[in-house]
Amino acid sequence: MKKIEAVFLDRDGTIGGDNTVHYPEEFELFPYTADEINRLKRDETRIFSFTNQPGISRGLATGKEFEEELIAFGFDDVYICPHDHNEGCICRKPNTGMLTEASKDYDLVLENCVVIGDRWSDMAAASKVGSIKILVRTGAGDSSLIEHFDKLKDIKIDYIANDLKDAISWLYKNYLVCRKA
Incomplete structure (x- = not known):
């Protein structure tokens, strides 16, 4: 059974909110999210937030506000792309900059990591x-499957979950959650 080194969680629509951006102090976790984060933490799994937040570059919020919020939710570290989609950065998803930065920061093998998003x-x-x-399927998950089918057709999604709770349960059933060395 494959060991998991870390779990990367998207913010909006995955851990709370809906399919739009809610800025810090307005953002609410889904009722089960804190329990699921704590479940992973009890098993000493590294948990990282990775999120596109173009409102930062527009001056609608600060990176520090997002970081403080996400760390308070229990994340070990936070990776945020503050850029707008037309800025051409390497960190904005679907680019891999945030994942590769975390890999370098924590000596992770990304093939042994999980990404959960909507x-x-x-x-x-x-x-x-x-x-x-x-x-x-929460947030933009259902619409992603329909409206962006063309972008997903060549990607083998390992599991389509109803919500984060379902995703974490599936993860525990199919992989060995790794304890920190």
């Missing part, structure tokens, strides 16, 4: 680095 861009980034891919 958008085609989460799955595309995970696919490019060989991570396990779980798409949740």
Whole structure:
């Protein structure tokens, strides 16, 4: 059974909110999210947030506000792309910059990591680095499957989950959650 080194969770639509961006202090976790994060933490699994937040570059919020919020939710570290989609950065999903940065920071083998998100861009980034891919139906998940079918057709999603709770349960049934050395 394959060992999992880390879990990367998207923010909006995956751990809370809906298919739109809610800025810090307005964002609410789904009722089960804290329990699922704590479940992974009890098993000493590294948990990282990776999220596109173009509102930062537009001056609608600060990176620090997002970081503080996500760390308070229990994440070990936070990777945020503050750029708008037309800025051409390497970090904005579906690019892999946030995942490769975390890999360098924590000496991770990305093929032994899991990406859980609600958008085609989460799955595309995970696919490019060989991570396990779980798409949740919450947020933009259902619409991603329909409206972005063309972008997902060549990506083998490992599991389509109803929500984060379902995703984590599937993960525990199919992989060995790795304890920190």
